[in-house]
Amino acid sequence: MAERSALMEGTVVASHGRHCMVETADGERRICHPRGKKSYAVVGDRVLWQAPPPGQGDEGTIEKVLERRNLFYRQDEIRTKSFAANLDQVLILIAAEPVFSESQLARALIAAEAEGIKPLIGLNKSDLVEPFARAWERLLPYRHMGAGTHYGVLPLSLALSSDVDRALLMEHLRGKTTLVLGPSGSGKSTLINLLVPGATVQTGEISQALNSGKHTTTSTHWYWMDAERTTALIDSPGFQEFGLHHVAPMQLAACMPDIAEHASHCKFYNCTHLHEPGCGVLDAVKNGSSAHGISPNRYKIYSDLFEELSHTRY
């Protein structure tokens, strides 16, 4: 039996099917395959990997996925899609146009909360004055959520005020690992290319290497934004149909800061906030859009999701 080399630690920086690109501590990258089911890794995973025995090519094997701090994923009845692991925050980029789906936004935010990941919202295309004003208005509950400490909505105009936007984004991203998500047309590619010059070329090359020649961009990629490798951005496709099958209905309120804020005032500790007397959430819904109320849209998202998650689980 050929002698095997030592285990080394690395970070998964791209994945395509079962193939991964692993980056070592000194920045070297190489293609690795998982050894077994237990070593399936996603972008952001810290892994122990091993170089192949001499003369057997240069593709390594992932021997072990180290314990994750968190995993951002969506799940429906049929499948689970894992986006990335070990994140500091998720930046959801939407735009004045095309009009965004509030339900989709809310779902992504809940998925982040459920894993203890800080969400951040960017609203792009502020140059489209009227549609932007409408979108900004629709985001009112999100701008106020958690007394302004929790979320933040960053107004952006990525194609026009690139220097200003780069500086603003850097304030929020510096030193962190951030997953960027967004519906098609929101300006996600514009954002990635603004923050990581040459990202498109890098993506093409890695995709090609992982996909044995076929060109594809439908995979998740990790980019360093600085030479010191302290600030990372992860680009991932697949924002549509955000299933939350993994969130229990009774866990939902805690994952929606504007609802959670009032849930401690309920008479019953196991209040569903749907019909109970003495419910702090229902009282806050009556106060509607006042500073301390819950917006009708947000409550509808809560009650619809509660119903949906109650059905899908059993």
Ligand SMILES: Nc1nc2c(ncn2[C@@H]2O[C@H](COP(=O)(O)OP(=O)(O)OP(=O)(O)O)[C@@H](O)[C@H]2O)c(=O)[nH]1
């Ligand atoms: N008006 C305006 N248009 C912008 C802005 N930023 C990006 N766009 C335009 O919006 C369109 C979509 O931008 P992309 O960066 O390709 O968006 P994407 O989210 O990557 O979209 P997909 O490639 O479909 O996933 C392009 O035509 C951009 O030029 C902006 O600040 N203002």
Ligand SMILES: [Zn+2]
């Ligand atoms: Zn209640």
